[in-house]
Amino acid sequence: STCPSPFLAFKMDMDHSCDFSESDVEHEDIPPDPALQEICGSEVNTEFSKDMSEVTTVSTMTSFEKVSQGINHVEGGWAKMINADDTEVTARYKKKYLKDEHCQHTVMETASVMEHCNQCKDAEDCFPDLKDEKGVQEMEYEPSARIISMLRDPNKVKRTATSLSWHPLDYHKLAVAYSCLEFQRAPKNMSFDSYIWNIEICNKPEMTLKPISPLVCLEYNHKDTHILIGGSYNGQIGYWDTRSGSQPVQMSATEHSHKDPVYKVIWLQTKIGTETFSASTDGQVLFWDIRNMNEPTKRLVLDPSKKGNRENALGAVSMEFENSMVRAKFLVGTEQGLVVSCNRKLETTDDPIVCMYSGHHGPIYALQRNPFFPKNFLTVADWTARIWSEDIKESSIISSKYHMTYLLDGCWSPVRPSVFFTVKMDGTLDVWDILFKPKDPILNLKVCDEALYSIRVRDKDSLVCCGSQLGTVRLLKMSPDLCTLQKNEKALVSEMFERETKREKILEGQYRERHQMKHSSSVEDEGGKDDMEELLAYTEREFFETVEAEKKKIKDEEKERRSGMFCFQV
Structure with missing residues (x-):
């Protein structure tokens, strides 16, 4: 109504x-x-x-006039007796005011609040802006992983999956090398075969590779993806062409090959794409051309004395060469816990060993440069994982905590510069994010009950494959936040590497200064000790000379006294 x-x-x-x-x-x-x-x-x-x-x-439009006026701020400005135009007076006043305890206390409180706000802002910049309907930025960093499939060794006698290599173009193919690394403990009926798998068909391998000796390492050629190079347990090098069948196309001659198992082979990204080099625990790095495998084209002996003596050579376990780098240097991880930086152009230099990095207590099983910052590289050995800078040789810039079990392999994430992966002897996979937790892993996943010997990450995404001691390769799918580049992540990681490198340089300089002071003080102490010994010897000689003189004087007086008594009696 x-x-x-x-x-x-x-x-x-x-x-x-x-x-x-x-x-x-x-x-x-x-x-x-x-x-x-x-x-x-x-x-x-x-x-x-x-x-x-x-x-x-209804109103009429009236005209108005704008006037600009100033305002005198009294609070927080200069005192009344201070002339702001006099620089000398204001400088004295500021100096006096900064010495005030109340001022210092206020500045410290403000600085702590600003530092906290900056840290919060840096933490927020690590992650992309995720906004809800109301525009509020939210981000939940909860990394996770799950096993999606397994590739089992089809043989009855199980062997260790020692090496993994993804196909450069076909992301469904994975080459796995199988071998028994226990010296002289391999069963007699153990198979020597290695396989190429299609991860979409997990029941049986797609192709079999039949080497003369079990393969310890295996790598795809990025130039010609049909070709694979492999290093055998007996020290020989061979390559396969998947178009030619399971047998090797060519093998290296035994007399010119390594004398120990070949633990690493790397392709050189040249125009021809046929050059490779290998590393072994016999202390040698051999360069090959697969067009002629009768003998190596170059030979480098890892002798620290740089005399080329194989008896003093360091055994090579891992190796790294960044093909995108202009510098002709490669890194070799040794059994003795040293990383050796070598010059690839052996014919143009008399000093192939450039420098050495020391810091581990056991064999370096993994060695890889950061794909975004090649000057920084990762090493995995003994109970720790360490990140190094080429500018610091005495110590690493970032190191993990000491674990209870051995670390056996590791690698960087191809999509995130702050993330890397490690596997341990207890069957655990650790995922690290140095921006979030530099000392502890952000994800710890129990993959299996046996030891994990190898790990590789697919370049397309963060599909991780782990090879175990019993020959089972497990494929793990990472959560999206582990395989997506975060906002400002490159800049933050670069700043972190530079900051830690600068810090280590300062510590290194202080250590050298203290060492020189100790050395100089020890020399002075030795010089003072010699002077003291000379003084004691001189004092001792003078003492005994004085004693002898006194004895002689007493004897002379006694003789004179006796002669006087004899004259008196006569």
Whole structure:
């Protein structure tokens, strides 16, 4: 129903006078919602209204004038007796004010608040902006992983999956090398075969590789993806062409090969794509051309004395060469816990060993440069994983905590510069994010009960494959936050590496200074010791000379006394 109610409206004319008039306004009665009435349990009455007024305003445009004026800020400014234009007076006043305890306390409190805000902002910049419907930024960093499939060794006698290599183009193919690394403990009926798997068909391998000796390492050629190079347990090098069958196309001659198992082979990214080099525990790095495998093209002996003596050579376990780097250097991880930086151009240098990095207590099983920052590289050995800078040789810039079990392999994430993976002897996979937790892993996953010997990450995404001691390769799918580049991550990691490198340089300089001071003080102590010994010897000689002189004097006096007594008696 509608009910007319009296209502007043006023108007302002050009002369700013008010004109009141009376008009009628109709109000509508809105009945309650039945659903709300059932919930409330009582009748909702809306039959009430207020008298409203309608206003019509008409005004004339008047001109106005803008005036700019200043204001004198007294609070927080200079004192009344201080002339702000006098630099000498203001400098003395600032110096006096900064010495005030209240001022120092206030500055310290403000600095702590600013530092906390900056840290919070840096932590927020690590992650992309995720906004909900209201525009609030939220990010939950909860890394996780799950096993999606397994590739089992089809042989009855199980062997260790010692090496893994993803196909450069076909991301469904994975080459796995199988071998028994326990010296002289391999069963007689153990198979020598290695396999190429299609991860979508896990029941049986797609292709079999039949070497003369079990393969310890295996790598795809990025130039010609049909070719694989493999290093055998007996020290020979061979390559396969998947178009030619399971037998090796060519093997290296035994007399010119390694004398120990070949633990690492790397392809050189040249125009031809046929050059490779290998590393073994016999202390040699051999360069090969697969077009002629009779003998190596170059030979490098890892002798720290740089004399080329194999008896003093360091056994090579891992190796790293970044093909995108202009510098012709490669890194070799040794059994003795040293990383040796070598020059690849042996024919143009008389000093192939550039420098050495020391810091581990056991064999370095994994060695890899950061794909985004090649000057920094990762090493996995003994109970720790360490990140190094080429500019610091005495110590690593970042190191993990010491674990209870051995670390056997590790690698960087191809999509995130702050993430790397490690596997341990207890069958555990650890995922690290140095921006989030430099000392502890952000994800610890128990993959199996036996030891994990190898790990590789697919370049396309973060699909991780882990090879175990019993020859089972497990494929793990990482959560999206582990395989997505975060906001400002490159800049933050670069800043972190530079900061830690600078810190280690300062510590290294202080260590050298203390060492020189100790050395100089020891030399001074030795010189002072010699002077003291000479003084003691001189004093001893003078003492005994004085004693002898006194004895002689006493004897002479005794003789004179006796002669005088004899004369008196006569």
